[in-house]
Amino acid sequence: MRVRVGVNGYGTIGRRVAWAVSLQDDMELVGVVKTRPDYAARQAMASGIRVYVPTQKELSAFEAAGLEAAGTLEDLLGKVDIIVDATPDGVGASYAPVYSKAGIKAIFQGGEEPNVAEVSFNAMCNYDEAQNRRSARVVSCNTTGLLRGICSLNERLGVRSVRAFLVRRGADMHEVRRGPINSIVLSPPTVPSHHGPDVKTVLPWLDIVTSAVTVPTTLMHVHYVNMRLRSRATREDVLEALRSSRRILVVSTKYTGATSTAHLIDAARWHRPRGDIPELVVFEESIHVEGDEVIYTQAVHQESIVVPENVDAIRALTGLASKERSIEVTDSSLGLGSLPGLF
Numbered sequence: 001m002r003v004r005v006g007v008n009g010y011g012t013i014g015r016r017v018a019w020a021v022s023l024q025d026d027m028e029l030v031g032v033v034k035t036r037p038d039y040a041a042r043q044a045m046a047s048g049i050r051v052y053v054p055t056q057k058e059l060s061a062f063e064a065a066g067l068e069a070a071g072t073l074e075d076l077l078g079k080v081d082i083i084v085d086a087t088p089d090g091v092g093a094s095y096a097p098v099y100s101k102a103g104i105k106a107i108f109q110g111g112e113e114p115n116v117a118e119v120s121f122n123a124m125c126n127y128d129e130a131q132n133r134r135s136a137r138v139v140s141c142n143t144t145g146l147l148r149g150i151c152s153l154n155e156r157l158g159v160r161s162v163r164a165f166l167v168r169r170g171a172d173m174h175e176v177r178r179g180p181i182n183s184i185v186l187s188p189p190t191v192p193s194h195h196g197p198d199v200k201t202v203l204p205w206l207d208i209v210t211s212a213v214t215v216p217t218t219l220m221h222v223h224y225v226n227m228r229l230r231s232r233a234t235r236e237d238v239l240e241a242l243r244s245s246r247r248i249l250v251v252s253t254k255y256t257g258a259t260s261t262a263h264l265i266d267a268a269r270w271h272r273p274r275g276d277i278p279e280l281v282v283f284e285e286s287i288h289v290e291g292d293e294v295i296y297t298q299a300v301h302q303e304s305i306v307v308p309e310n311v312d313a314i315r316a317l318t319g320l321a322s323k324e325r326s327i328e329v330t331d332s333s334l335g336l337g338s339l340p341g342l343f
């Protein structure tokens with residue numbers, strides 16, 4: 001039996017999650033909810049996706065634009081087993097009671113407060129905690145990136161504490177009104193930033209402090225990570241742990257010439273739909289180990305890193321598969337794990 005999935009909110013994340021769900025043999029994408037009859041709605045319809053609107057109110061705007069919506073969110077909720085909410089920050093929380101009333105399971109995104117769902121989720125770190133729950137919150141792109149590296153090293157070498165500095169992208173490509181255009185903005189001006197506490201929603205035992213700035217780029221975030229392990233390790237140990245971990249690409253700047261986020265995305269454009277890189281990228285030559293201290297620099301493709309996590313969260317909540325099986329199926333369906341030229 002295939003799990004019937006709906007996606008509410010069809011922007012940066014929702015569009016990608018809908019696409020990823022449509023590639024899974026054990027899932028059926030029943031439809032997506034779109035607020036406006038714009039190019040993304042037209043593209044969805046052109047590719048055979050049934051497009052719903054939030055309420056009756058938006059139906060007339062679709063009609064006026066010559067588009068026929070399949071119905072309202074309420075109609076969609078009556079046809080699915082689970083909804084992936086990918087609406088803007090804070091909007092998901094206002095929908096939580098609606099999903100609950102409809103008696104379906106729900107996945108929220110990292111822009112919501114942790115208490116929106118029963119559990120905050122990262123497939124590699126706490127898949128089993130989400131098994132058969134009613135709701136989960138897939139943590140944000142920055143948090144997902146931090147967690148991939150931390151859980152990979154913790155599983156193999158044991159992590160004691162983390163200090164990380166985050167360089168955040170200013171906007172996604174379609175967000176034409178966001179910035180900064182010509183500044184490096186402390187975001188937030190205080191330390192710690194919210195990212196450390198967000199990591200702790202998944203790993204409550206971890207000693208972690210983060211700080212962040214936002215810069216004028218749309219491509220990726222970059223993190224400088226400084227970690228203390230539970231015991232001494234060698235650079236080879238750390239390299240091996242990261243290399244053998246799923247959803248992490250260790251990219252050698254020496255052998256690829258890729259020394260920037262622009263190089264990564266440029267390379268991905270030739271081999272990946274939309275140029276997405278859902279894996280965490282760790283720059284190999286940035287890995288430095290002294291005793292129990294590990295330093296590395298990583299890049300996070302904010303538009304896609306949470307996409308495989310959403311697919312796994314669907315399997316965890318609905319009890320479709322074990323952690324290992326789900327990650328394997330998701331990664332193979334999305335073509336993760338190799339990126340010719342880089343890894």
Ligand code: NAD
Nearest residue numbers: 009010011012013035054086087088089109110111141302
């Ligand atoms: P987005 O603005 O690109 O997309 C949100 C979509 O929801 C838009 O199409 C918007 O029209 C629609 N929408 C607005 N109000 C709605 C409503 N009431 N009902 C239904 N749809 C509505 O946002 P996004 O970047 O995809 O972010 C979605 C969530 O994912 C947020 O929680 C965000 O924090 C999180 N997230 C974003 C990123 C990222 O880098 N973009 C990464 C990880 C997680």
